[in-house]
Amino acid sequence: MNPSIEIQMIAAVTAAACAIPGVFLVLRKMALISDAISHSILPGIVIGFMITQDLASPLLILLAAFSGIITVILVEMIQKTGLVKEDTAIGLVFPALFSIGVILIAQNANDVHLDVDAVLLGELAFAPFDRFYINDTDIGPKALWTISVILLITISLMLAFYKELKLSTFDVGLSSALGFSPVILHYGLMSVASVTTVAAFDAVGAILVVALMITPAAAAYLLTTDLKKMLVLSILFGVSSAIGGYWLARLLDASISGSITTVLGLLFLGIYFFAPSKGLIAVLLRQNRQRKEVSLLTFLLHLNNHDSTEERGVAHLQEHINWRRVRAKSVLDLAVQNNMITIENQVVSLTRKGLEFTEKALEYIITNKDEKIEDMKDDFFLFRG
Amino acid sequence: MDITQYFTDYTLRTITLGTAVLGAICGMLGSFAVLRKESLLGDAISHAALPGIAIAFLITGAKDTNVLLLGALVSGLIGTWWIRGIVSKTHLKTDTALGLILSLFFGFGMLLLTYIQKQPNANQAGLDKYLFGQAATLVESDVILMSIVTGVSLLVLLLFWKEFKLLLFDKDYAMTLGFNTKFIDGLISFFIVLAIVIGLQTVGVVLMSAMLLAPAAAARQWTNSLSVMVLLAAIFGMFSGVFGTAISASQTNLSTGPVIVLVASVFVAVSFIFSPGRGILFKQIRLIRNRRELELQKTLYFMYSIVKNHDDISRPHAIRILNNFQGFTKNTLSQLEQKNWITIQGANWSLTDDGFKKASNLYTTNLPES
Numbered sequence: 001m002n003p004s005i006e007i008q009m010i011a012a013v014t015a016a017a018c019a020i021p022g023v024f025l026v027l028r029k030m031a032l033i034s035d036a037i038s039h040s041i042l043p044g045i046v047i048g049f050m051i052t053q054d055l056a057s058p059l060l061i062l063l064a065a066f067s068g069i070i071t072v073i074l075v076e077m078i079q080k081t082g083l084v085k086e087d088t089a090i091g092l093v094f095p096a097l098f099s100i101g102v103i104l105i106a107q108n109a110n111d112v113h114l115d116v117d118a119v120l121l122g123e124l125a126f127a128p129f130d131r132f133y134i135n136d137t138d139i140g141p142k143a144l145w146t147i148s149v150i151l152l153i154t155i156s157l158m159l160a161f162y163k164e165l166k167l168s169t170f171d172v173g174l175s176s177a178l179g180f181s182p183v184i185l186h187y188g189l190m191s192v193a194s195v196t197t198v199a200a201f202d203a204v205g206a207i208l209v210v211a212l213m214i215t216p217a218a219a220a221y222l223l224t225t226d227l228k229k230m231l232v233l234s235i236l237f238g239v240s241s242a243i244g245g246y247w248l249a250r251l252l253d254a255s256i257s258g259s260i261t262t263v264l265g266l267l268f269l270g271i272y273f274f275a276p277s278k279g280l281i282a283v284l285l286r287q288n289r290q291r292k293e294v295s296l297l298t299f300l301l302h303l304n305n306h307d308s309t310e311e312r313g314v315a316h317l318q319e320h321i322n323w324r325r326v327r328a329k330s331v332l333d334l335a336v337q338n339n340m341i342t343i344e345n346q347v348v349s350l351t352r353k354g355l356e357f358t359e360k361a362l363e364y365i366i367t368n369k370d371e372k373i374e375d376m377k378d379d380f381f382l383f384r385g
Numbered sequence: 386m387d388i389t390q391y392f393t394d395y396t397l398r399t400i401t402l403g404t405a406v407l408g409a410i411c412g413m414l415g416s417f418a419v420l421r422k423e424s425l426l427g428d429a430i431s432h433a434a435l436p437g438i439a440i441a442f443l444i445t446g447a448k449d450t451n452v453l454l455l456g457a458l459v460s461g462l463i464g465t466w467w468i469r470g471i472v473s474k475t476h477l478k479t480d481t482a483l484g485l486i487l488s489l490f491f492g493f494g495m496l497l498l499t500y501i502q503k504q505p506n507a508n509q510a511g512l513d514k515y516l517f518g519q520a521a522t523l524v525e526s527d528v529i530l531m532s533i534v535t536g537v538s539l540l541v542l543l544l545f546w547k548e549f550k551l552l553l554f555d556k557d558y559a560m561t562l563g564f565n566t567k568f569i570d571g572l573i574s575f576f577i578v579l580a581i582v583i584g585l586q587t588v589g590v591v592l593m594s595a596m597l598l599a600p601a602a603a604a605r606q607w608t609n610s611l612s613v614m615v616l617l618a619a620i621f622g623m624f625s626g627v628f629g630t631a632i633s634a635s636q637t638n639l640s641t642g643p644v645i646v647l648v649a650s651v652f653v654a655v656s657f658i659f660s661p662g663r664g665i666l667f668k669q670i671r672l673i674r675n676r677r678e679l680e681l682q683k684t685l686y687f688m689y690s691i692v693k694n695h696d697d698i699s700r701p702h703a704i705r706i707l708n709n710f711q712g713f714t715k716n717t718l719s720q721l722e723q724k725n726w727i728t729i730q731g732a733n734w735s736l737t738d739d740g741f742k743k744a745s746n747l748y749t750t751n752l753p754e755s
Contacts, residue, residue, distance in 0.1 A: 095595030099643030261492020
């Protein structure tokens, strides 16, 4: 296999391995724990490296993952004292552990051929050089094997505990009432996240791990609310950005992990803007429509209250409700389009349909059932705002 | 190394002054970040500042600190603004938004930095000092810039003190009073971003969040007053800077940033344990003391329940009818005697008048009089 394909495979498998725990982290509102873990594994890596002298050894991965778990435990301990909030606890723990790691590296610079840059940023381009041999036969890069094994473990764990994970993610109370310990699931998920982070940092660096965990899940969450679809979509997003990022890096001759992140960022930006119902544009349009429809309702209620012709003059209404010209016109147009009002000689009057709509809405408002107005709109409106 | 070096050694003096000023401004503004429950915003922003530095370098081609920091400021502000946008316009939560901006901006920044490194511009070396920070590169002009920024933010803080405080603790009330909450909110965010950007050069993107958080979290434990907290946080931050610099200067191979962060963490740990009001130690002591007090009252009340059926309250009873279940130990018995609530004669005890009165009022004192 040539190195180019190998790099893409490592990147793609890493992306898939990160996407799965990422979905659950995002849904459990613990996205930042991945950031904390990715930093605080540093002392574990340094100590492990001093013992094993090999970045890809399983012992090192376990030691580093263990320091990730310690982070989680420390954060929870601090949080339990009630002295500070959870986010402050996270923010206090990981820089301290990271500092210890940096100092350890600096103190043992002669024994530890580790670079903080390499840990944080990784260098995928060098990953294929570290080969894995069985009986002197070259069977591919070590990083690919490590991350593939972790991906397999993650997938089988997820399949085995899918039901429990889903339940405890969306309803902690019910899941503990049914006898699934939230604590075990929590630490299980944290262990998977830690191990994945450690295995991935070697190839792609700590920061990209965070990007690979959170971004695909967040993008998928904007498109669907079905957990299975969300998992599939985020794996898809992760893998495609990994491969896209590789080619961007070749084009620009720049860091592969940096360009994978950039592709992920562009992907998220696109989905953030254009997601059908939860994207920025859709949300803004909906808010705008709602605002206009509320204005329409206010306007109709006002009409309903005033019978005299001078109160219902177009110019007077503009003054009375204190709308600007453009807004007043757009509301009037909407009302006419929907046959709610008629305008004769600059005097506005409610039609029968408009009267019916207004009275029904008024009733809902008086009886505190505002949400029903939304359903009613579907029955009455030919054109929405 | 001795004390006089602080006044004679130019580098050491500059670095000490720089880290002290940085600690002060971070503590001051970090208090607001912590109280606004935006502790990790600092982490996200410091990462988000990286592409700004790279772009500023790409545009100007010069490594002027002020220009680079301006770029960092702009991209930090864009990051903050986008985080707010994601949280308010979509159903993604704050933690996801922070993680997204943090990693995406940082990755993009790395792409630009590696791209710059490949350029045939000899000037580019040393841009990566912003990643991990190098206090050693501080020069006098940097310190002056830091001091100016600190002065300005102090001035703004004093000018808008009332507004900041109101916004912090009761946003809705501030809005109903007619304050422009958006403006005040933006102002405080702007200064937090500014403090972060100023610190990048000294402690780097990764450790910046701790500089912002740790002094404030430590100060929070000692007081419930905002002004005292801000002041204390500034002092803690300053001392972290000074001690951190001193420790790292006394040893070879100790980078300043991490040491400062560790010193600040020690401040936090000490505050968590030893602060008189909220600290773990005193809380535990109070807990134990309360428990003892309750045991004592339990014993006394049990005695009272035996005695009240007799005509003569001072009639002696055997000690062995008391047991552990009523909170009885040798210790409680002697304490009760010390308080003059009971008297002990050999193996018997008897309630005194005082003790009887105390016990009969024990569970009624807190009840409303009927």
